[in-house]
Every structure is written in structure tokens, then in C-alpha cells.
Amino acid sequence: MNWTTRQSAFITLLAMLFGLGMIFILAYQVNSSYQVEVQRTRLEAAHQSSEIASQISSSLREIDIILKDLSDKISPDDLSNTEKSSARNQELQNILLDKLLQIHQADNIMLVSSNSNISHRALDTPGSGQLINNDYFQLVRNNRYQEKIYASLSNRSENTGIIVARRVESLTADFSGLIVASVTRNYLDGLLSNQNIGKHASIHLIDQNKGILAKYPAHASAPLFDDFVIQNLINGKESSVLINHTEPSQSISSYHPIKDTPFIVVVNASSEDYLLLWHKNTLYYLFGGGILLVMALLMCYFFWRSHRLTQNLHKKEKYLNASEARFRQMIETSPVAIVLARMPDYFITYINHQAAELFDQTQAGALSQRAFELYKSKLTFLEQVQRIQQGDAQHNIEVLLQRKDGQPFWGNLSMSVHETNQSTTIMIGISDITSKKQLEADLQHRATxxxxxxxxxxxxxxxxxxxxxxxxxxxxxxxxxxxxxxxxxxxxxxxxxxxxxxxxxxxxxxxxxxxxxxxxxxxxxxxxxxxxxxxxxxxxxxxxxxxxxxxxxxxxxxxxxxxxxxxxxxxxxxxxxxxxxxxxxxxxxxxxxxxxxxxxxxxxxxxxxxxx
Structure with missing residues (x-):
């Protein structure tokens, strides 16, 4: 058979369209996978920052509970700078030591007088002088409604951290001082180091002034904290996740405030970590796309070769199509959903209009499926086939099936096998009984x-x-x-x-x-x-x-x-x-x-x- 110019041009155009389609699909797949990786990392960073904030908040609450209990055992006079007996001083230190043993998060507990001097401490550690900035101490002193105080450690350049304090007032409601517990950076760094993060990621605990209280890993450099985001968190926003487009790579930062404190957890994920797999997959996509394009050209060639065979079979197909058309017309007029599948691979060879509507798909689309894909459980289908092969009739069986989108529904099913010299066909007749099963379930629910x-x-x-x-x-x-x-x-x-x-x-x-x-x-x-x-x-x-x-x-x-x-x-x-x-x-x-x-x-x- 000689090919005309029009036929050759059509095949060439078809190959080009297929190639363009493959390029579009590859571009779409690469972009989609990129968006998926970014969204996954955003969610992971948000979850991790929320979890860390919750852990730190829980630790601070534990300390506050101990300090509240301690405030019931300390009188306002104990916080003053007046001379006390050695017995009372020893008793106060023993009380502070006992409470310190109950909170592993803190490294010291101190009593601070109304003029910001430390009167007693559980442990005499070096560098535990002034704990709170004088200006902030005056604000706390003048705000009688601020019972709990959370702040950054003051004058501890080598060992930053957090202080948790409770206000103590006299019987006349005058400010008597503070009971203070200090949480050093060692504990906070240890808490952050328990997190599973990428090789280039980092976690920072900062205050509202962007001062770093703790970080992990220890060598991590501080990212550019976003002032606008921090201000929004100060104003009451629960959390924020943003993408930083910086050279040479971008990063995703999740900001999460610690409730009722001036502290913020910042989890910074680097694209060098979360896009590593995406880069590898992109290479695979391109390699696979190239193979598919080569295969498309080969397919066009084989199509040309097979065209002659198609013509030779055309007459036989006409005869078979006429016979099949009569059979399909009979099935199409049936009110029952009918599916035909060949054995032993169970590919669907025919599905009538009622069955296509029942399974929410086109008749042509169903021909690329296997019969067991219509079942919710492949094992159920294979068991029924085995029974009918053993001569056990399968009539009016209630089976859980599924539509094209995976939505399950109940069907009343009958199955039979028809054998010829050339092939063996399974015929399946189906009626939708979902409403009946739903009614039964509703009645059962109401009864129990x-x-x-x-x-x-x-x-x-x-x-x-x-x-x-x-x-x-x-x-x-x-x-x-x-x-x-x-x-x-x-x-x-x-x-x-x-x-x-x-x-x-x-x-x-x-x-x-x-x-x-x-x-x-x-x-x-x-x-x-x-x-x-x-x-x-x-x-x-x-x-x-x-x-x-x-x-x-x-x-x-x-x-x-x-x-x-x-x-x-x-x-x-x-x-x-x-x-x-x-x-x-x-x-x-x-x-x-x-x-x-x-x-x-x-x-x-x-x-x-x-x-x-």
C-alpha cells in the first residue's frame, strides 16, 4: 500500500502533538512536585515550631506552678534587705533548694527585693547578679496587675536564657519584690537539639527584640528575622510561615509565639534540604520524558507498518461488528447494569450504558480497566470467580463495589461464565442497593x-x-x-x-x-x-x-x-x-x-x- 502525502503529514503532526503534550505534562509534573515539596515543608515547619513552643510553654508553666507554691511559703519580709537571723536565712535557702530540685529546667531560684537586689538564692553561682533590666523592673513594680513575669536574662552575655518570676505583695498590696527562677541557655539548647531537622535547617528562640536566647545547631547563623511578622505576633497573630528568597537558596521560616510570653520560636528550613529529593526526581522525569519521546517516534513507525495488517483484518471486523452490534443493542436495552470481562486477565470487554452510569464513567473509559477494579476488594471478586468455576452459582450476592472516584456503594450481583472455543467470558449483572443498605444502617443506628x-x-x-x-x-x-x-x-x-x-x-x-x-x-x-x-x-x-x-x-x-x-x-x-x-x-x-x-x-x- 502506498502512503499519500496527506497521510504522512498527519502522522508527523500526530507525533509532534504527542511530543508537545509530553513536554507539557513533564513541566506540569515538575512544577506540581515542587509546589508539593514547598507546601509539605511549610506544614512541617509550622507543626515543628508549634510543638517546640508548646514544650517550652509547658516547661515555663511547670516553673510558674512551683514559684506560686513557693510564694505561699515566703513572707514579704523575707524579700526585704533587712537583717535576718542566720536560722531564717538558712531556712529560706533550704526552701529554695528544695523547690529548685523539683524543676530541672531552672538552674537557680532567687528572692529579689523591691529595689531589685537579690536577697536570697538557692545556689551561689557566679554571674547571677542583676537578672532584670532596671527599666523593665520598674514597669513590673508599677504594674500591680502583672502577677507573672517572663523576660530575658539581663547581663549574661555568656549564658543567655529566660527568667520566670512571680510578684509578691504585702498585706497592704504594696510591691515587696519577686520570686525568680532562671532558665539558662544550656537547657533551652538541649530542648531544641531534640528536634529532627535538616542538615542546613536551624531553630532559634528569640525575644520580641530579636535577641537570640537559644538556637540549634550551635553553629547556625541567625537568619534575617522579619520585623513585620514579629510585630504581627506581638499584636496577637497566632503564627506565620513565609518563604525567604535569598541567594544562593531560598528558605521557609515558621514563626510561632509562646503563649503569654514575649518569646518566639523560629524554625528555618533550607531549600538545600527540602528540595534535594525534588532535584533528583526532576532528573528522572526528564530522563523518562526523553525515553517516552523516543518511544513515540517508534510507535509512529510501527503504526505505519501495522496499517496494512489493519486493512486485511477490516473485512473480518465488519462481520464481527455486525454481530456484536446486535448483541450490544440487546444489552443496552436491558434495565440491569451488565459488564463483560474476558478470562484470565479479567479485562472489561463491554459495559452497557446502565453500568457506565452506575460506576460514574464513560463506556469507552471502562474498557481499559479490569473487572476486579469495580470491586472494593479484589479478593472478593477472585473468590466469586473461583466459586463459579467450581459450579457454585452466584446469584443475588450483596457486594461492596466502588465508583471511578473510589466512592463505595452496595450492589446486588449475579455472575456467570460463558465459554466458547476461542475465549471464556464472565458476565456480571448488577443492581444498585445503596439506598437499601443505607436504610438498614439508619434503622440499626436508631435502634442502638x-x-x-x-x-x-x-x-x-x-x-x-x-x-x-x-x-x-x-x-x-x-x-x-x-x-x-x-x-x-x-x-x-x-x-x-x-x-x-x-x-x-x-x-x-x-x-x-x-x-x-x-x-x-x-x-x-x-x-x-x-x-x-x-x-x-x-x-x-x-x-x-x-x-x-x-x-x-x-x-x-x-x-x-x-x-x-x-x-x-x-x-x-x-x-x-x-x-x-x-x-x-x-x-x-x-x-x-x-x-x-x-x-x-x-x-x-x-x-x-x-x-x-
């Missing part, structure tokens, strides 16, 4: 879950509890049952309204779920009554669990829409599984008696059932 609290209802709790009791007795394991009731719930409804009462129930349900284990069974069995079953738990372990739950309920504050706060408590009754217990009813009765005792003895407490 309390609509207000989201916990098990009384009937389903009883069923689960009886099953757990039987298992515990069979395995000779302990078991705890707790009855919980909201104190003065009627007053909440009367004073705040039933909507607020519903909020209280939902809040308590959430506390139960977050406090207890996944294996614990929780149910709402009455208006404000809840039942809890703790499997594999004895009284020694169960009582602290109940007390922890009660304390969390007592500590909870619920903000209402009218800017008011709701607080409530709960009473708990606790009992164990006894030898003659067969059902939950007897155990609930004992727990209820213990609950009644808790109510009778003043509420907001946990009472263990006592037979006496």
Missing part, C-alpha cells in the same frame, strides 16, 4: 444509639453489657459498673432552659468518651443518668477512673451563646461484678444504690457499693 448524646441507648447498652458480663465470667475477669447522674439537673433546665440541659448532656457524653477507653461501654439510660461498664477492671483500677471522670466534669466550663458559663457536677455510684451476677440489672441496681448514697451525702462524689 441515643439521638441526643450519641451514646448507646438503654436497650443496646443492656445487650452489650450482658454479653460482656458473660465473657468476663467465662474468662474469670473482673468488671466494674458505674452509674452517673448530673447533680441538680432539674435546676439547669429550670434556670437555663431545656436547650442548655441538652448541651450539658452532650458535653458530659463527650467527656465520658474522651476519658474512658475504647473497650469501655457507655450508655444513656435515663434523662440525666448514664451507665458505664469497664471490662477487665478491678476496684483498685476502677475507682481512680471514676474519680478522674468526676473531676473532669467538675472542672469543665461550657460557654453559652449569651456569654455566660455553665458549670455542673456529677455523682457516681460504683460496684463490681459478683459471683452470682448473670445479668446487668442486678449490677445496675447496686450501682444505683451507691449513686443514691453519693447524692444523699452531698453530691459531687464517687461512692463504692457496700453490702453493709
Amino acid at each position: 444509639i441515643d439521638s441526643l448524646s450519641g451514646l448507646f441507648n438503654r436497650a443496646y447498652f443492656t445487650e452489650r453489657a450482658n454479653h460482656e458480663i458473660a465473657r468476663a465470667k467465662r474468662n474469670q475477669q473482673p468488671l466494674i459498673v458505674i452509674m452517673l447522674d448530673i447533680d441538680h439537673f432539674k435546676k439547669i433546665n429550670d434556670n437555663w432552659g431545656h436547650d442548655t440541659g441538652d448541651i450539658a448532656i452532650q458535653s458530659l457524653a463527650g467527656l465520658c468518651q474522651s476519658t474512658l477507653r475504647d473497650i469501655d461501654i457507655i450508655g444513656r439510660i435515663g434523662g440525666e443518668e448514664f451507665a458505664i461498664l469497664l471490662p477487665e477492671t478491678d476496684l483498685e483500677k476502677g475507682f481512680p477512673v471514676a474519680e478522674r471522670l468526676r473531676q473532669r466534669i467538675e472542672a469543665q466550663r461550657i460557654s453559652l451563646t449569651d456569654k455566660q458559663t455553665l458549670q455542673f457536677t456529677a455523682s457516681l455510684g460504683l460496684t463490681i461484678l459478683e459471683a452470682d451476677d448473670q445479668k446487668i440489672d442486678r449490677i445496675l441496681k447496686r450501682a444505683d444504690q451507691a449513686l443514691y448514697q453519693a447524692k444523699h451525702e452531698g453530691r459531687n462524689q464517687t461512692v463504692i457499693f457496700n453490702k453493709q
Whole structure:
């Protein structure tokens, strides 16, 4: 067969379009992977700075708690510069030493008088003279509402750090001085060194004046801290991540303030780290693209060679197409979704219009798939094929399938095999039963879950509890049952309204779920009554669990829409599984008696059932 000029030009144009398409795809892939790496690094830097800020904030809070406890043991006179007895001086130093041993973050604890002089210290370390800048000390002194102070160490050029202080006032509310704990750079550097960062990355802890308090690694040079970002953080912005375009490489910096302090954590990630893999992948993309372009040229050549064979087969195809058209017309008019696939590779050879709509794809696009790709589980498909090959009919089987985008749905499926001399074909007929399965799931949910609290209802709790009791007795394991009731719930409804009462129930349900284990069974069995079953738990372990739950309920504050706060408590009754217990009813009765005792003895407490 002789090729015309038009046909040759068409093939050349097709090859050029394919090449341009490959170049576009490569450019898009390279740019997309670059954006992915940048976004991933932004998120990692933001997460790391937030985590470090949280760790430092937690350490400072621990120190503040110790200082608050210390303030209760120190009188205002102890901070003055007046002469004290040697016994009192020794007693004060012992107190400071005892507290210093409780906080490994600090290297010293000192008492500072109202005129900024140190009157006592836990350890006599060199260089522990003036701790706070005089101007800042005067601001603290004149601001009687500033109870806690966080600041940078003053006059410690060789060992910078942080001070945590609490204000001490006399009985007449006059400023008496400060109780101060110092956190040196050694501790802060050690905390930062625990972080996993890139070879060229760095972490800095700075104050609002961009003074460096700690850094990791030790040899890291300080980046150009952004004044605008720092000012925004001072003004209340939670965090900020920005890209610095500097020579020879760019970097990503995440700024995160430490809550209630003038300190900021800065994580700086270098492109030499986070773009290293991207550079390698780009080379692979270019190499692969070059290979594909060569393959495209070869494909054009083989297309030209195969064109003759195509013409020879054309007559046979016409005959087969006519036969296939009649068959497809019959299938297309069927209201059932039908899929045909050949064996043994399971490639789809035909899919009717109903099936294409069911799986949310075009009929042509489905021909490049295998039949098991329509299933959520490939193993399920292979098991069904094995059964029909063994002569086990597969009719009206409920199977979990998936659409083109991976969205699962339920189908009622029948499968059969049709063999000829040349091939073996699998025929699959499918009906969508997703609505039916959803209705069944909704009915099951309504039958087992309390609509207000989201916990098990009384009937389903009883069923689960009886099953757990039987298992515990069979395995000779302990078991705890707790009855919980909201104190003065009627007053909440009367004073705040039933909507607020519903909020209280939902809040308590959430506390139960977050406090207890996944294996614990929780149910709402009455208006404000809840039942809890703790499997594999004895009284020694169960009582602290109940007390922890009660304390969390007592500590909870619920903000209402009218800017008011709701607080409530709960009473708990606790009992164990006894030898003659067969059902939950007897155990609930004992727990209820213990609950009644808790109510009778003043509420907001946990009472263990006592037979006496």
C-alpha cells in the first residue's frame, strides 16, 4: 500500500502533538512536585515550631506552678534587705533548694527585693547578679496587675536564657519584690537539639527584640528575622510561615509565639534540604520524558507498518461488528447494569450504558480497566470467580463495589461464565442497593444509639453489657459498673432552659468518651443518668477512673451563646461484678444504690457499693 502525502503529514503532526503534550505534562509534573515539596515543608515547619513552643510553654508553666507554691511559703519580709537571723536565712535557702530540685529546667531560684537586689538564692553561682533590666523592673513594680513575669536574662552575655518570676505583695498590696527562677541557655539548647531537622535547617528562640536566647545547631547563623511578622505576633497573630528568597537558596521560616510570653520560636528550613529529593526526581522525569519521546517516534513507525495488517483484518471486523452490534443493542436495552470481562486477565470487554452510569464513567473509559477494579476488594471478586468455576452459582450476592472516584456503594450481583472455543467470558449483572443498605444502617443506628448524646441507648447498652458480663465470667475477669447522674439537673433546665440541659448532656457524653477507653461501654439510660461498664477492671483500677471522670466534669466550663458559663457536677455510684451476677440489672441496681448514697451525702462524689 502506498502512503499519500496527506497521510504522512498527519502522522508527523500526530507525533509532534504527542511530543508537545509530553513536554507539557513533564513541566506540569515538575512544577506540581515542587509546589508539593514547598507546601509539605511549610506544614512541617509550622507543626515543628508549634510543638517546640508548646514544650517550652509547658516547661515555663511547670516553673510558674512551683514559684506560686513557693510564694505561699515566703513572707514579704523575707524579700526585704533587712537583717535576718542566720536560722531564717538558712531556712529560706533550704526552701529554695528544695523547690529548685523539683524543676530541672531552672538552674537557680532567687528572692529579689523591691529595689531589685537579690536577697536570697538557692545556689551561689557566679554571674547571677542583676537578672532584670532596671527599666523593665520598674514597669513590673508599677504594674500591680502583672502577677507573672517572663523576660530575658539581663547581663549574661555568656549564658543567655529566660527568667520566670512571680510578684509578691504585702498585706497592704504594696510591691515587696519577686520570686525568680532562671532558665539558662544550656537547657533551652538541649530542648531544641531534640528536634529532627535538616542538615542546613536551624531553630532559634528569640525575644520580641530579636535577641537570640537559644538556637540549634550551635553553629547556625541567625537568619534575617522579619520585623513585620514579629510585630504581627506581638499584636496577637497566632503564627506565620513565609518563604525567604535569598541567594544562593531560598528558605521557609515558621514563626510561632509562646503563649503569654514575649518569646518566639523560629524554625528555618533550607531549600538545600527540602528540595534535594525534588532535584533528583526532576532528573528522572526528564530522563523518562526523553525515553517516552523516543518511544513515540517508534510507535509512529510501527503504526505505519501495522496499517496494512489493519486493512486485511477490516473485512473480518465488519462481520464481527455486525454481530456484536446486535448483541450490544440487546444489552443496552436491558434495565440491569451488565459488564463483560474476558478470562484470565479479567479485562472489561463491554459495559452497557446502565453500568457506565452506575460506576460514574464513560463506556469507552471502562474498557481499559479490569473487572476486579469495580470491586472494593479484589479478593472478593477472585473468590466469586473461583466459586463459579467450581459450579457454585452466584446469584443475588450483596457486594461492596466502588465508583471511578473510589466512592463505595452496595450492589446486588449475579455472575456467570460463558465459554466458547476461542475465549471464556464472565458476565456480571448488577443492581444498585445503596439506598437499601443505607436504610438498614439508619434503622440499626436508631435502634442502638441515643439521638441526643450519641451514646448507646438503654436497650443496646443492656445487650452489650450482658454479653460482656458473660465473657468476663467465662474468662474469670473482673468488671466494674458505674452509674452517673448530673447533680441538680432539674435546676439547669429550670434556670437555663431545656436547650442548655441538652448541651450539658452532650458535653458530659463527650467527656465520658474522651476519658474512658475504647473497650469501655457507655450508655444513656435515663434523662440525666448514664451507665458505664469497664471490662477487665478491678476496684483498685476502677475507682481512680471514676474519680478522674468526676473531676473532669467538675472542672469543665461550657460557654453559652449569651456569654455566660455553665458549670455542673456529677455523682457516681460504683460496684463490681459478683459471683452470682448473670445479668446487668442486678449490677445496675447496686450501682444505683451507691449513686443514691453519693447524692444523699452531698453530691459531687464517687461512692463504692457496700453490702453493709
